[in-house]
Amino acid sequence: MTEIKTEEGKVVKVKKKPKKPPKSMPWFMPFVCDGCGDCVKACPQGGIELLGLDRKVPKAWLIAPEYCIGCAKCAEACQSSAVQMTAYVEQALERYKDRTKRPFQ
Numbered sequence: 001m002t003e004i005k006t007e008e009g010k011v012v013k014v015k016k017k018p019k020k021p022p023k024s025m026p027w028f029m030p031f032v033c034d035g036c037g038d039c040v041k042a043c044p045q046g047g048i049e050l051l052g053l054d055r056k057v058p059k060a061w062l063i064a065p066e067y068c069i070g071c072a073k074c075a076e077a078c079q080s081s082a083v084q085m086t087a088y089v090e091q092a093l094e095r096y097k098d099r100t101k102r103p104f105q
Contacts, residue, residue: 001013001014001015001046002014002015002016002017004064004067012046012047012049012063012064013046014045014046014047014064014067015044015045015046015067016067017066017067018067018068018069021089021090021093022068022069022070022071022089023070023087023089024070024072024085024086024087024089025062025065025068025070025085025086025088025089025092025093026039026048026062026068026072026074026075026083026084026085026086026092027083027084027085027086027092027095028059028060028061028062028082028083029082029083029084030059030060030061030082030103032080032081032082033057033059033060033080033082033103034057034079034080034082035050035057035058035059035060036079036080037050037058037060038077038078038079039060039074039075039077039078039082039083040060041077042073042074042076042077043073043074044069044071044073045064045067045068045069046064046067047062047063047064047065047067047068048060048061048062048063048074049061049063051063051102051103051104052103052104055104059103059104060074060082060083061096061102061103062096063096065092065093065096065097066093070085070089072085
C-alpha cells in the first residue's frame, strides 16, 4: 500500500500503481450517484472516495485515476448505475485530473 495525498489534503492508501493504463476506466455520473459507497468498498486499489460528506448526498469520485486497473468492480457494485466503464481512457484521465469537473466544485 502507498499513501498519496489528494488535492483536498486527504491521505488515501492505494495499492501499487499499474505499469500501463487500463483498457477501460470507470466513468462516474454524480447526478445519478446516491452516495451509498458500494463502489468505494469494491475498489481493490482504494482509489475511489465519497466527496461532499458534509452534504445531504455525497458523491463518489475516482480520486486516484493513475492507480485504476480497470477491473470494473466499482461499476458492478453500483446499484444506481452511476458508474459505467468507458474505453476512452485518455479522456477519463483528463476528466479526473481536472478539479473543476469534480462534484461540489
